[in-house]
Amino acid sequence: MIPVQTLLDRLAAIGADPPGITREAFGAGENAAMALMAETARGLGLDCTVDAGASLSMRWAGTDPSAAPILIGSHLDSVVHGGNFDGAAGVVAGLAAIAALQAEGFRPRASIEVLALRCEEAVWFGLGLIGSRSLLGRLPEGALDLPHARGGQRLGECIAACGGDPRALGRPLRDPRRIGAYVELHIEQAPQLVEAGQPVALCLANPxxxxxxxxxxxxxxxxxxxxxxxxxxxxxxxxxxxxxxxxxxxxxxxxxxxxxxxxxxxxxxxxxxxxxxxxxxxxxxxxxxxxxxxxxxxxxxxxxxxxxxxxxxxxxxxxxxxxxxxAPGVMDATILGELAAAARQRALAPPRLNSPGSHDANNFAAAGVPTGMLLIRNRNGSHNPDEAMETDDLMAAVGLLTLWLAGRAGH
Structure with a gap:
């Protein structure tokens, strides 16, 4: 297994900005977090590439090149003076699930990719979900001219400075029909799981x-x-x-x-x-x-x-x-059923809840990609310095994700 707690601690150090965490999109914080995830992924033998939107893909190649890949994604940027776990926990979880499968000697038939998607938070450009919008050809007209909240550099310039190619963003970078599934893990943004006494929930929909x-x-x-x-x-x-x-x-x-x-x-x-x-x-x-x-x-x-x-x-x-x-993101019924079955095998009883927040999963669902989400218990909400996810709860979600991936990518 990868050192999950160490990764979370290193991410906190990267973003330290008392009283909270700030990992500025397309800035030093997000870039350093991307580098940390790439370093970890290479240690697992994953192929790391940067797409035209400057998002990071960490790919575990499957044995069948014709099989549609399974994507696990989230983001690494934060709001100003936010918490450490919003978004970042999902990227760490994807790598942890791959490490767990490797430790069991599993070889995927379909490739599994962990995505660290750029600039999910709308505070930086007045437009959020930029990594998934770029990937799926869903950037609105004029988006590349939006100014960054700090310094005013245009979005297209920021993407190019971080290794992307804004000239390629007028069309989808990936064919949604050739993506087998997209699953995102994210901390809960309302105390429903605290109320329910459960570490993880199955998400029904994002607004x-x-x-x-x-x-x-x-x-x-x-x-x-x-x-x-x-x-x-x-x-x-x-x-x-x-x-x-x-x-x-x-x-x-x-x-x-x-x-x-x-x-x-x-x-x-x-x-x-x-x-x-x-x-x-x-x-x-x-x-x-x-x-x-x-x-x-x-x-x-x-x-x-x-x-x-x-x-x-x-x-x-x-x-x-x-x-x-x-667009609203309604989760795929088949994936919901598969995650529920995996939860039963793990002796978990996750409630089914709507998420209060919009996430990159919205864009995948709107593009027709079968999409699912797991919500992780978090006592104090998100977008504040007091995010209170317990690592044990994250690991419960990783266990569920690992079991689901073994079924999905191993068929």
Whole structure:
């Protein structure tokens, strides 16, 4: 077996940025983590290559070159001051499962590849899942011109600097029809497994999302004594829109249509705000997510209705700005059944849960690749310094993955 705990500790050292972990996409942190994974993979005799999107493939060649490969993937970047395990645990798990199979003398018929996919987190370019989008030809138009949050270097330039070829990203780098399956392991992002007392869960679906990272509301600056009927207050318009979105969320949940609304940025302009000025400009961001494509489309239509109503009522202009989207990821029923059977052999009773987060698995599922996910217990959520995955829980998931791979890649 590979030294799983040592790898996790080395990843933590790479990303150390008190009070948490920062592994900047296409930066020193993600690059060093990629190098560590490649070093580990070569120690297992795996072939390491970098694709045109600068993602890393670590391949254990199967005995049948015609067999469709099995992919195990996740990411190594983090949010700013996040935790050590979001994404990275899944890459380590893939290598650990291969090491376990090798220790048992197993030889796969189909090749098994562990993917370390670039820039899953949307904080770096306002667009997430970039490694899997690049691999599957799902980058939106204009994506290569998006500026990095630190320094402003364009995405295409970042990819080229890390060994990729942005000129090749207008089409899929891999034929989805020639991928046997994709499975991703990820820490749980809500305390459902803590509540259930189980180390691992079978994921049913990941939400898709519609994101507007730079919403701009424009009203009129005015004196604080101005009567209400004369005001065009951009801040109050932002507050009204935020509360309207929360009411929509609660109504949808009451109707048993799961979704989520997140407003991560919400502020007047730093160079303009003052205690005695009615703000004429306000900015916010929006992440709107749901588990079914039709539901997500309906929610987006309702968003536009709310925007129009608030703008008219407040006498302001609301520009939603750039839009990005990720398709929902519904997991493959056959893989779910196979993982459940493997869990029974391991004396595990994993619950079946939706994931609150979108992941690279979404893009594989949307491309028609049979896709599955395992969620690992994590007490304190993710995207914060207090991620609390226990290595024993990760190893329980690795054991389940190992058994599943033996069945899938050995047929």
């Amino acid at each position: 898709g999302n519609v994101r507007h990272p730079h919403i701009r509301i424009t009203g009129e600056d005015a004196h604080t004594g101005l009567p209400h009927r004369f005001r065009h207050d951009a801040a109050l318009a932002g507050a009204e829109l935020a509360l309207a979105l929360e009411r929509l969320w609660l109504d949808e949940e009451a109707a048993r249509r799961p979704m989520a609304v997140t407003i991560g940025r919400f502020h007047t302009l730093a160079e303009r705000h003052a205690m005695t000025v009615v703000p004429g400009a306000f900015e916010m961001s929006l992440d709107l997510r749901a588990y079914e494509a039709a539901h997500l489309a309906a929610l987006e239509a309702k968003l536009h209705g709310l925007v129009g109503a608030v703008a008219a009522r407040r006498g302001v202009a609301i520009d939603l700005g750039p839009r990005s989207a990720a």
